[in-house]
Amino acid sequence: RSHSLDDxxxxxxxxxxxxxxxxxxxxxxxxxxLRVADAAGVNAVVAPKDRAVGLTATASKVASGAAxxxxxxxxxxxxxxxxxxxxxxxxxxxxxxGAKDDLFTxxxxxxxxxxxxxxxxxxRRLTREHCDFLVRIPMQGVVESLNVSVAAGIVLFESVRRRxxxxxxx
Numbered sequence: 001r002s003h004s005l006d007d008x009x010x011x012x013x014x015x016x017x018x019x020x021x022x023x024x025x026x027x028x029x030x031x032x033x034l035r036v037a038d039a040a041g042v043n044a045v046v047a048p049k050d051r052a053v054g055l056t057a058t059a060s061k062v063a064s065g066a067a068x069x070x071x072x073x074x075x076x077x078x079x080x081x082x083x084x085x086x087x088x089x090x091x092x093x094x095x096x097x098g099a100k101d102d103l104f105t106x107x108x109x110x111x112x113x114x115x116x117x118x119x120x121x122x123x124r125r126l127t128r129e130h131c132d133f134l135v136r137i138p139m140q141g142v143v144e145s146l147n148v149s150v151a152a153g154i155v156l157f158e159s160v161r162r163r164x165x166x167x168x169x170x
Contacts, residue, residue, distance in 0.1 A: 005073045005081070008044045009088060015110035016090055017159055019152055021047045022078065022127045023118035030055070031062025032149030033116075038066035040156035045070055046113070048078040082130040085113050094123055094131035095151055097144065103158055106135045110163055114155045116148050 009016055019037050024030050030053050037045050053059060054074065060067040075081045082092050093108050094115040115131055117123035128134070137146065137154055146154070 005044060005046065005071075005075070008071050008073075012043050015163070016043050016088070016113075017041060017110075017156070018043055018085070018090065018113035019045045019156065020078070020082070020092075020113050020115040020127075021045060021052065021148070021152075022115060022123045023048065023051045023121075024116075024148060025051070025053055026119060027053045027056045027059035028062050029053075029119060029148050031059040031064075031067070032147075033152050034059070034063040034066040034070050034072065036149055036153040036156060037070045038063075040153070040160050042070060042156060045072045046078070046081060047072070047074050049074040049076055051118075079126050079130050082113070082115075082127070086132070092131045093155075094128055094134045095137065095155060096122065096128070096134040097136050097139070099134035099136040101133065101135045102138045103135045103155060104138065106133070108133075108135075108159075110159070110166070112159055114152070114159070116152055116155075119148060 019042050021033060055067055055072055090111045090113050091109050092113050137151060
């Protein structure tokens, strides 16, 4: 298991797929996000040290083993970490219900860090400003938002789907 985000990214073969969680407070949500990150083959999950839940016993239990397989890094400065990811040619794509581009028609590369905001208030302003662009998950019903782990699953598996269809197209 890698000791730093840099070590983890240095070890990635192919295009990195990351999940950035801005201020997730609920350990059940973190555990569910780790579980879906494992299922999608995410290389690392990144979160701020402050205003975010750590890897608690509850989060680990909900993660169903994924807390042991998916590196979870809590960073001191999320904005700086996002800039460092960009320097590695990883696109930073945020999710926002008000974004003009929708997930299924937006153009984004295989090397991507998906950014999801906290329950209720979403991403912090500075986090949003460090995204290369924002996409929304097209919603058909009356609910205005999805649980963060469900949204994570949707965006991560859209990346997986696109990677697989590109590989099959070769």
